[in-house]
Amino acid sequence: MPPRRADAERNRGRILEVARAGFAEGAVLSMAEIARRADVGMATLYRNFPGRQDLLEALYTDQVDAVCAAAASPEGETAGERLLAWVLRFAEFFASKHQIAAELLAQAEGPGPVLDRSRERVLAAGRPLLAAAQEAGEIRGDLTLEQVLDMVIAVSAIHGDPEYSRPILATALDGLRVS
Structure with a gap:
């Protein structure tokens, strides 16, 4: 073009x-x-x-781009801190884009290619962070990134404002650390 x-x-x-x-x-x-x-x-x-679907897809894709870019240079001194900082960034993304994703799902009557590609892109961006944190012995080795992100999504689905769900998410993320 x-x-x-x-x-x-x-x-x-x-x-x-x-x-x-x-x-x-x-x-x-x-x-x-x-x-x-x-x-x-x-x-x-x-x-x-x-159409509205095109606008929603553009909004969603822009935010996925930002989450993936954040995986390239997450904050934190250790591999575990970098992973958790990125997972928190993902949680913010998911919470802010839940309405867009829900409307995309409703219009497409299923996940559709944009949501499927986005999930794969996010997983590909985050897997090296999880692997590094697990190799460093900072994060449990018995979880996949899919499981970690599904946990974040489940916590984000809890009704209430962010102040209500933030400590729940912090507790869940604490459970990822190796004691």
């Missing part, structure tokens, strides 16, 4: 920013409302995102 014009790229970015903010607020914005808030016409919106 030819490179996008600067104004077209700005419009696309503004649309994504507005939609991301709306979902962060917990709002379900119509495509018309997204266009209005982004100060673009409907034609511009649909030129960038032919």
Whole structure:
């Protein structure tokens, strides 16, 4: 594809920013409302995102990109600290994108290729962190990354605000450490 014009790229970015903010607020914005808030016409919106599914997939993919990038340079002095810092980043991602993923699942009537590819990308990004932490003897060796992330997803599904679930997640992550 030819490179996008600067104004077209700005419009696309503004649309994504507005939609991301709306979902962060917990709002379900119509495509018309997204266009209005982004100060673009409907034609511009649909030129960038032919349907709501395309917009949701773009939002989800952007966040998956960020989670995968975070695995390349996680914070922490030890392998175990780096893994746990990245797992917390994943937890934040999952909590903030749960509504988008739920809408994608509902529209596609199943996980679909974007969610499947995203899960595989996240697992591929995190596996080296888990392997290093397990090899260092800091994290239990009897768990896979799939199990660790499924645990995080389960804790994130607990109803309540983040202040309520944060200590539950911390306790669950403490259970990953080798005593």
